[in-house]
Amino acid sequence: MSSTIAQHSASTTQIVRPARSFQGSVTVPGDKSISHRYGMLAGLAEGTTKLSNFSTGADPHSTLGCMEALGAKVVKNGTSIEVTGVAGAFQQPTGKLDCGNSGSTMRMLAGLIASHPGTFTMIGDHSLTMRPMERIRKPLSAMGARIDLVDGHAPMTIHGGPLKAIDFETPIPSAQVKTAVLFAGLQAEGTTSLSEAVRTRDHSEHALKAFGATLSRNGEKLSIAGGQKLKAIEATVPGDISSAAFFLCSALLFPDSNLVLDSLGLNPTRAALLDVITALGGKIKVLMVEEHHGETIGTIQVNRAEELKGAEISGALSAQLIDELPVIAAIAPYTRDGVTIRDAKELRVKESDRIALVAKNLKAMGAEFTEFEDGLAIPGGQQLHGAEIDSGSDHRIAMAFAVAALKASSENVIHGAEAAAISFPEFFQFLNELAKR
Ligand code: S3P
Numbered sequence: 001m002s003s004t005i006a007q008h009s010a011s012t013t014q015i016v017r018p019a020r021s022f023q024g025s026v027t028v029p030g031d032k033s034i035s036h037r038y039g040m041l042a043g044l045a046e047g048t049t050k051l052s053n054f055s056t057g058a059d060p061h062s063t064l065g066c067m068e069a070l071g072a073k074v075v076k077n078g079t080s081i082e083v084t085g086v087a088g089a090f091q092q093p094t095g096k097l098d099c100g101n102s103g104s105t106m107r108m109l110a111g112l113i114a115s116h117p118g119t120f121t122m123i124g125d126h127s128l129t130m131r132p133m134e135r136i137r138k139p140l141s142a143m144g145a146r147i148d149l150v151d152g153h154a155p156m157t158i159h160g161g162p163l164k165a166i167d168f169e170t171p172i173p174s175a176q177v178k179t180a181v182l183f184a185g186l187q188a189e190g191t192t193s194l195s196e197a198v199r200t201r202d203h204s205e206h207a208l209k210a211f212g213a214t215l216s217r218n219g220e221k222l223s224i225a226g227g228q229k230l231k232a233i234e235a236t237v238p239g240d241i242s243s244a245a246f247f248l249c250s251a252l253l254f255p256d257s258n259l260v261l262d263s264l265g266l267n268p269t270r271a272a273l274l275d276v277i278t279a280l281g282g283k284i285k286v287l288m289v290e291e292h293h294g295e296t297i298g299t300i301q302v303n304r305a306e307e308l309k310g311a312e313i314s315g316a317l318s319a320q321l322i323d324e325l326p327v328i329a330a331i332a333p334y335t336r337d338g339v340t341i342r343d344a345k346e347l348r349v350k351e352s353d354r355i356a357l358v359a360k361n362l363k364a365m366g367a368e369f370t371e372f373e374d375g376l377a378i379p380g381g382q383q384l385h386g387a388e389i390d391s392g393s394d395h396r397i398a399m400a401f402a403v404a405a406l407k408a409s410s411e412n413v414i415h416g417a418e419a420a421a422i423s424f425p426e427f428f429q430f431l432n433e434l435a436k437r
Contacts, residue, residue, distance in 0.1 A: 014417035016405035019435035022250045025260035030237030032423050035060035036104045037207040042083035043067035047232030054081040057423040062100035069093040092118035099124040107136050111180030114145040115187040116160040123155045127351050139181050142166045165190030173319035175200035188226040195220045198316045201269045206294030238265030238297040242323040243424040246399045249327045251302045253407045262299040272320040281306045310337025318344040326396045329358045330404040333367045333382035341375035352394035361401050384408045391416030395423050
């Protein structure tokens with residue numbers, strides 16, 4: 001193993017047997033995206049931030065590990081986390097910053113630390129070392145940062161120093177790139193502006209405001225003035241809708257299913273899945289909604305109203321549903337009219353090539369489909385069978401095919417099932433409680 005690639009956990013398998021129904025009530029762990037942002041901004045802020053329902057996934061804990069290495073103090077008590085920040089001045093770490101499997105950690109942290117004096121080297125596991133990082137170097141270099149990559153990839157070394165504001169248009173829809181620019185802009189000289197062709201998840205905008213920063217939006221243009229100081233907060237992280245997606249899609253597979261999800265994040269920039277669920281034939285009742293620090297949290301109940309129809313997902317919708325596309329694809333064969341996904345080329349550069357792995361596993365289960373460079377067309381009316389599933393060490397692939405397995409004609413063996421712990425360590429336990437056999 002190279003010294004600049006972080007270590008992997010051992011591979012485990014999970015056997016998933018078919019179910020006859022899907023019922024129950026569940027609280028999914030805290031949102032991964034929001035946990036990253038709260039963890040990072042708490043690390044930079046002045047004072048002690050108290051977070052409850054922090055994500056149990058490995059990725060946001062990689063972020064907390066980096067915050068500690070940069071001088072923040074982190075105290076963990078289950079899902080309650082206290083972070084005492086560095087009041088605007090990160091320390092030079094003694095070693096490399098280990099981002100594990102987490103693209104969010106590496107990309108957003110790059111923006112957060114680029115203005116700090118010192119040299120910061122960020123490393124990750126094999127998957128993270130394969131992912132594109134030029135998209136981060138470009139805007140940060142335009143702000144004056146000096147960043148070394150190896151052929152556009154990690155390890156990423158940042159030679160920190162003063163930054164100047166830029167006016168940036170994001171060429172690819174990516175909330176991580178947007179966040180890196182906003183975090184750098186917060187600490188640059190002047191006012192940084194950013195426009196997105198497709199509006200991506202806006203957790204960074206809400207989190208920055210929660211920590212006391214001022215941001216403005218004029219149409220599609222976001223602006224943030226440099227030199228703003230952050231103050232510690234108290235917050236509860238809403239449940240992760242991208243984790244809930246696996247259970248929402250499971251509930252669609254059975255005519256008599258009944259699923260209640262509480263304390264669930266329902267931020268409109270993350271909730272496009274609910275529209276797809278409704279279009280497919282699910283019935284969603286919103287039982288309660290509240291707002292905390294700009295984030296919508298609620299309780300929803302999901303039933304299946306009728307025969308599952310089909311869906312066509314393309315354009316901006318593909319970008320907004322990017323993390324949910326694998327599980328939508330995994331249930332597609334069981335719909336009546338099938339599912340077509342286009343404009344989702346970004347799926348090829350996630351924790352794995354998610355288009356290729358969805359195709360490989362659908363094929364193993366006996367499905368017919370067409371693979372495109374930017375998506376898949378999966379006809380409906382197909383009965384899948386049991387198979388050996390390859391997660392490719394990708395959490396969302398392991399979980400997506402555990403869902404497909406619930407409706408298969410025989411049991412499936414999910415190899416690399418431990419990957420689920422990247423975002424949702426409790427997944428297989430919760431799945432077994434909700435799936436009625
Ligand atoms: C995330 C943004 C998305 C998403 C990832 C989390 C975030 O990535 O796939 O799981 O928290 O901002 P991109 O920004 O690369 O699209």
